Amino acid sequence: MTKTSFTLQATDGLARTGRIDTPRGTIRTPAFMPVGTAATVKAMMPESVAATGADILLGNTYHLMLRPTAERIDRLGGLHRFMNWDKPILTDSGGFQVMSLADLRKLTEKGVTFKSHIDGSKHELTPERSMDIQRLLGSDIVMCFDECPALPADRDRIAESMRLSMRWAQRSRDAFGDRPGYMLFGIQQGGLEEDLRAESAEALRAIGFDGYAVGGLAVGEGQEAMFGCLEYAPGQLPEDKPRYLMGVGKPDDIVGAVKRGIDMMDCVLPSRSGRTGQAWTRRGQVNIKNARHQDDPRPLDEDCTCPACRNYSRAYLHHVFRAQEMISGMLLTWHNLHYYQELMQGMREAIAAGQFAAFEADFHALRAEGDIASF
């Protein structure tokens, strides 16, 4: 099979469930993509990531182009083989991280020149170079190269940046060419301005993409403003293509985004917080380093079927974090990724059954109860 397709299977209100089929496998939507920044989801073996139920990973163009370089990964058989992950991979375009991580950035119509945050070496990213890097990596879902201003920003700056991103979207489309089996997603910009979002969506539709991302959110605007934008932004994008909300989020952000018509999301949160002792459960957030867990023989979540909850007590998890043992981040990352995937599975089933509102009510009710009382 060399084709890709998106099939919408059921809707409930604005929430949607379906599947993206690619030659490397099916992505069930709504989908959460764990982040494998540097060709690894930190603290996890790839087979463990798959065991949590993830159908797709996200890789970061910016990090991989600097180290070990896209050319080296290509020579070694591509990113899937390099990192031992045979399911789909989505790569970002590098644009966002150039803006947030690189030194001495210079932005022109052509693209961005910058210095590596690792060794100070000079690089250039353009729409054409970003497409080339993502092709060398072997990414299944390629993202357009775009520019994303930090919010808050004034309307003129947002409009100017969005229009530059739309010109870059056309150049990305031209450079990507015709590649059966691979998908190219456009990225909507326009900040929190409804008319600019509409203009951006119109420009992207005219070019034509395999999927559409809502970009430029989760950059410090807060949940209320983000949901405000999601009241209209997904609806401006084509209904028959996947909609991807980049860089989101906390469990309640994810449920709220799915409710408003989003199909895909990614975030470092479950893996990053797993390494710092923060667990996400159906009852909200738990800091396992807190002394109240030190004598607690119960699992983090008795109903969770992940290895951390099946085989270890809160007291053990607390101990290994306090002792800074490597297994601490491994176990909690596993739990967090498992919880996120279980949340997605729950939403997929609820949408298919026409029960999303009840699912959402239960989700919030259990979180409002909070963590179980101390032992």
Ligand SMILES: [Zn+2]
């Ligand atoms: Zn668990």
